[in-house]
Amino acid sequence: MPRLITKSPLAGLWPVTHGGVALSEVVLEGITSVAVLPGGQKAVDKTLKPLGVAFPAPGLFSENGALRLVWTGRDQAFLLNGTLACEGAALTDQSDGWACLRLEGAAAADVLARLYPLDLRAAAFPPGRAARAALGHMSSVLMRVEGGFEILVFRSMARSAWTELEHAMQHLAARAGA
Amino acid sequence: MRLTCPLCGERDRREFYYYGADDYLRRPAEGAPAAAWDDYLHNRDNPAGETRDLWYHEAGCGQWLAVMRNTVTHAVLAVDLVAPVAQKRGRK
Numbered sequence: 484m485p486r487l488i489t490k491s492p493l494a495g496l497w498p499v500t501h502g503g504v505a506l507s508e509v510v511l512e513g514i515t516s517v518a519v520l521p522g523g524q525k526a527v528d529k530t531l532k533p534l535g536v537a538f539p540a541p542g543l544f545s546e547n548g549a550l551r552l553v554w555t556g557r558d559q560a561f562l563l564n565g566t567l568a569c570e571g572a573a574l575t576d577q578s579d580g581w582a583c584l585r586l587e588g589a590a591a592a593d594v595l596a597r598l599y600p601l602d603l604r605a606a607a608f609p610p611g612r613a614a615r616a617a618l619g620h621m622s623s624v625l626m627r628v629e630g631g632f633e634i635l636v637f638r639s640m641a642r643s644a645w646t647e648l649e650h651a652m653q654h655l656a657a658r659a660g661a
Numbered sequence: 662m663r664l665t666c667p668l669c670g671e672r673d674r675r676e677f678y679y680y681g682a683d684d685y686l687r688r689p690a691e692g693a694p695a696a697a698w699d700d701y702l703h704n705r706d707n708p709a710g711e712t713r714d715l716w717y718h719e720a721g722c723g724q725w726l727a728v729m730r731n732t733v734t735h736a737v738l739a740v741d742l743v744a745p746v747a748q749k750r751g752r753k
């Protein structure tokens with residue numbers, strides 16, 4: 484039997500840096516969609532408590548170590564780097580459907596300002612904040628983490644997202660150098 | 662134009678898909694007279710003033726929103742989620 488090798492969505496692309504902003508892939512250990520069923524919030528909260536995360540209000544994420552629960556819609560969140568068993572929510576494995584990119588550096592928000600129509604300055608969008616918004620024309624989940632941003636995009640669009648982000652980084656670096 | 666989504670906050674109009682008047686939320690009951698269906702499907706006011714329309718937050722949370730706005734001043738007066746109201750009605 485052939486030995487199958489798992490490939491990450493951005494396998495073959497190595498971290499790049501332009502103008503002090505670094506782009507890299509984050510390999511997640513599983514993504515589970517947690518869609519709270521009508522009347523299921525209590526059961527969900529009870530299940531989450533020992534994990535050290537709370538169901539996030541809109542536009543936020545909650546984390547404990549590598550485990551993160553990010554708001555993705557009305558009564559819905561994505562659990563990153565973990566799994567869950569709970570009667571109060573419809574759980575679906577999304578692990579193979581998404582890619583995660585990380586942007587770091589002082590000018591990371593300026594790079595994203597070229598692609599997101601959002602106010603991403605630290606005062607308006609501090610660590611712990613999340614948004615569902617379009618990266619160019621791609622649906623995405625944007626998270627502000629310590630030191631930068633992490634972005635979930637559909638796996639099928641991972642390389643497009645990477646290319647668009649790198650172009651924005653290059654344009655910003657060129658402008659700074661002029 | 663910007664709409665303040667109750668979930669996502671203030672967002673650019675281009676993130677939303679426009680559907681039309683909120684008459685679509687008031688579907689006639691089964692057996693309603695033909696005139697009620699005619700109104701529901703075809704007859705729309707075209708007010709110079711306040712109107713309530715349905716918008717879909719396509720590039721954001723994926724929720725249907727009912728937006729009250731003024732067609733004369735372009736002021737956006739209220740943005741509400743459709744789902745909680747529709748669910749409550751469904752439970753009755």
Ligand SMILES: [Zn+2]
Nearest residue numbers: 666669721722
């Ligand atoms: Zn929204």
